[in-house]
Amino acid sequence: MSDQATTIPAPRPENQRTDAALLELRSVEVAYGGIVALKGIDLEVHQGEIVALLGANGAGKTTTLRTVSGLLQPRSGQVLYAGEPLSGIPAHKIVQLGIGHSPEGRRIFPRMTVLENLQMGAYRFKAVSQNDLNQVFELFPRLHERRTQLGGNLSGGEQQMLAIGRAMMGQPTLLLLDEPSMGLAPLIVAQIFEIIERINALGTTILLVEQNAAQALKLANRGYVLETGEVRMSAPAAELLDDPRVREAYLGETTE
Template identity: 85%
Template sequence: MSDRTTTIPGPRAEPTATGIPLLELRSVEVAYGGITALKGIDLEVRQGEIVALLGANGAGKTTTLRTVSGLLTPRTGQVLYAGETLAGVPAHKIVQLGIGHSPEGRRIFSRMTVLENLEMGAYRFKSVSRKDLDQVFELFPRLHERRTQLGGNLSGGEQQMLAIGRAMMGQPSLLLLDEPSMGLAPLIVAQIFEIIERINSLGTTILLVEQNAAQALRLANRGYVLETGQIVMSAPASELLNDPRVREAYLGEVAEG
């Protein structure tokens, strides 16, 4: 990776919506014990989009991604992928359907090498594809340099690259990214967002959970805002970026008037 400063592009145009959404949540409710974390949310991600999911801590963003990837089971509602329900489909089968998940906190295998971590990402296949590995190393040259090092010895930015690279080894059509910029220096954040855009340009649809709302909305096509388990706003990213409520709540700007 170069050390130059990367300029994140402005908000992308909303794509033409055609066909069935790649991902659709219909009235999804998820509860932990007696606490309802998601309260009947509706959300869709169409093929080729980057969709940003914004909200404060505890709003339900990570719960949404964990529900899509099969780690949590909705109490009510439906999760549809390419028009088919994911009800009853175990998490490892959801990966095989083409949904990759780079979780909050990275969760790499710290006692395994970079290469072994990436190989784990390809477990759905009988063998590791050299083509997929080369693509990950092209996206993340630093991982190629560190390929024999233990994951636990990497910097925070390198571990985030590894978490995304591991998810990409499963050849996902839909990539779920949970807080990819968390705890990283601004220069590394810019590099990570540049790579996310490149992954999308290669054909991978992305649902992005990110507290860095400005960066996320500049990258995304559309966005949703979650508050206490409910979708309270949904609009093209450019509209959300310029909405006074969003700017005050998530961009640290005080609305005038």
């Protein structure tokens, strides 16, 4: 009887999962004019998870993230966040609801300093929280070192850290990461993945779009494979890593 009160789960990622989805896409269709980019996709992200979204170029990964963050509106279907539909809610309100987005290609402001870039990440909130800044600088000591430098003078890896750091301002509940390893050297990619893992361990749920399927799946709890706007596979990450179709198509292996 009294067991419920005494079994407090340890704050480890695999124990944070709860049954109600934090994010749910139901039959989401998105079109650019006549081009249908998402043909009715279903996807769930649970609190505490890292979910990898994989697929070739043009599969619809970026479109999915931009739809969740309100930059695109589905032409049918629903996006639910903590059980509430997001339809019609503008992007800046969605940030306030706790969804951070680090976009494809980083999109930092090259003529602003690192600090100003981070402050821009907080401009939807009433004030820039010193707490948020401290947390970002703790995650990325490099950004603290370079806080007075212009964004445009940072290396590719540092710009990626800045894009993620900017999305962390406001302490999102759900962080959307679009190709954080793109164009970076292997050593830097490893650092970025380590930081993603750390952000998750500190309690942030993550939807991770990656071309680097092997590394993404090693980090993720579950994964989805998109193909031309449809979900082709959805499984625990370990299963996807072992799947011959995934290995051939996304891990650059030949099955003989």
